[in-house]
Amino acid sequence: MxxxxxxxxxxxxxxxxxxxxxxxxxxxxxxxxxxxxxxxxxxxxxxxxxxxxxxxTPEHIREAGLEALRAGFTRYTPTPGLAELRAAVAAAHARDFGSNYPPADALVTVGGKQALFNAVSVLVDHGDEVILPAPYWVSFLDQIRYAGGVPVVVPAREERGFTLDLADIERALTPRTKLILLNSPANPSGALLPPAFFAGVLDLCRRRGLWLLSDECYAKFVYDDQPYSVGAEPAARDRVVLAGSLSKTYVMTGWRIGYALGPAPVIAAMLKVQSHSTSNATSFAQKAAIAALTGTQAxxxxxxxxxxxxxxxxxxxxxxxxxxxxxxxxxxxxxxxxxxxxxxxxxxxxxxxxxxxxxxxxxxxxxxxxxxxxxxxxxxxxxxxxxxxxxxxxxxxxxxxxxxx
Ligand SMILES: Cc1ncc(COP(=O)(O)O)c(C=O)c1O
CATH class of the missing domain: 3.90.1150.10 (Aspartate Aminotransferase, domain 1)
Known part of the structure; x- marks a missing residue:
């Protein structure tokens, strides 16, 4: 016994x-x-x-979610997201920022946070350094640390609206730098990094063999300028991972829909991580997301x-x-x-x-x-x-x- x-x-x-x-x-x-x-x-x-x-959440978006529920659209979807939503993500990004991503390079995630988490997981190894301007959104710091990376914090210049010079970033690079992580407009400072700065960072990434991860969660929330995405730069295609979110833009924080756009090999690796964690974003929330991206922007x-x-x-x-x-x-x-x-x-x-x-x-x-x-x-x-x-x-x-x- x-x-x-x-x-x-x-x-x-x-x-x-x-x-x-x-x-x-x-x-x-x-x-x-x-x-x-x-x-x-x-x-x-x-x-x-x-x-x-x-x-x-705007009425037509909620309706689309309800309609999907009523129609019994409640099962697994493909891991990278519904084909129609991936196409809508790429098309909305092209409409809003002038980029040119094929739908196959779009990954639908559980909020922008998962896009960032997946990206950091597949780009950052133990001991890799990641350039992170401060003030930073706190999840960046912990996602880097969780992956075993070392955040290298570069103070932004308050007197210039919390922006940085390219030289500030360049000085912080070491042979261990792997990734530069930018967020514009930024949480918490509201700072907007100008297109010329992004172009300079992109050039730096190409010269020094680095990745750029750009968090575009607030990209549509600009008040004096045109919305901008570094993803519209032709040189971005093999170098830059974009993390986007419908949470704030379409008041969908609770629906948990985000996305990544990036080079096919990175998206494929992120897909592997997602396939072993959340699988797919919620089925009916994806239907609502299609309505958000393709419907009225009023x-x-x-x-x-x-x-x-x-x-x-x-x-x-x-x-x-x-x-x-x-x-x-x-x-x-x-x-x-x-x-x-x-x-x-x-x-x-x-x-x-x-x-x-x-x-x-x-x-x-x-x-x-x-x-x-x-x-x-x-x-x-x-x-x-x-x-x-x-x-x-x-x-x-x-x-x-x-x-x-
Ligand atoms: C800078 C930044 N990035 C990403 C996110 C992620 O948003 P979500 O996961 O809700 O899409 C947030 C949310 O607060 C944020 O402030």
Missing amino acids: AVAPQPDSAAPPPPLAARAARISVSATSTVLAEADRLRAAGRDLVDFGVGEPDFS PLAAMLAEFRRRRDLIVQGLRAIPGVRCVLPRGAFYAYPNVADLLGRPGGPQTTLEFSARLLQDQGVVTVPGEAFGTAAHLRFSYAVPEPAIREGLRRLAAFSALLK
């Missing part, structure tokens, strides 16, 4: 894989969890922490017009607060003001982590501290928030800051 082992004689389980210890829960979620706790306790919050548009235009107004409002309001400086974000939906002048006062917050925590406790204003994005003097404000809330949040921030004087 089998005897159950005594609990105290059992060998302990082995440690978790080292790769799990190399990454952490994003600082963004920590702040947002505290905000959730306060909200549940009845606090009246102004929430600038949100990373998604405060609109609904809801997007209306949302962008609203975001432009809010951007101007929040930047103007932030700049009016003594001690706060703010570069004009040219894209995405975040402002990234510098509050260095308000830190370090006796009895006041010493870091933006503390600033953000006290602003939340004292005034009920949710922000994300710059530490989460690799800079020490900033706070991220999402303006995916209605105008009256923006005004109220600015009023509370001004009151909080005045007490620090």
Whole structure:
């Protein structure tokens, strides 16, 4: 008869894989969890922490998803996505940015995040260095580390709208550099990297034998410029992997549809990773995505017009607060003001982590501290928030800051 082992004689389980210890829960979620706790306790919050548009998925997109469900379209799809959706991804990218990808070079993923994850998995080996401008979206850092790579953080120049010079990147290259990861417009700074910069980086990648991974999650969220994709450069075809997302553009964050466009061998390798992890993106969400990409773009235009107004409002309001400086974000939906002048006062917050925590406790204003994005003097404000809330949040921030004087 089998005897159950005594609990105290059992060998302990082995440690978790080292790769799990190399990454952490994003600082963004920590702040947002505290905000959730306060909200549940009845606090009246102004929430600038949100990373998604405060609109609904447009009706015709939801209808397409419902129609697919009603028709029983609920089974596995091909791993790279429905052929019709891959064609729609390539066609929409050509329409929006002037690129020329064949549908076969499009991979449909579970959100833009999986496109990035798959790409980093197949491009980055243990010890490979990846150039990453700061401030960065925190998932870039942890995806690189998870793959065993080494992020080489290159500070962007705040005085120039958080852009970089090519020389800044060139100086950071070593024989171990494998990949340059760019995100424009950027989360959290709203920085827009100009086409000439991308062309220079692409040239650098060709000369030095590197990959370029470009996260285009916010590519349509530009307010003063034409949308741009490095994927439209002819020299990009064998060098660049694009990670795109329908999440923000079509207010589809919960549907989890993204895509990658890139050189056939990279897409084929990414497909292998996906085939052993998520298989395919959700079947009926793919049908909704086809409607999003091929249908009317009017809801997007209306949302962008609203975001432009809010951007101007929040930047103007932030700049009016003594001690706060703010570069004009040219894209995405975040402002990234510098509050260095308000830190370090006796009895006041010493870091933006503390600033953000006290602003939340004292005034009920949710922000994300710059530490989460690799800079020490900033706070991220999402303006995916209605105008009256923006005004109220600015009023509370001004009151909080005045007490620090
Ligand atoms: C810079 C950036 N890239 C990619 C994503 C991924 O978005 P999703 O996975 O929802 O498509 C996000 C989401 O916040 C983001 O901010």
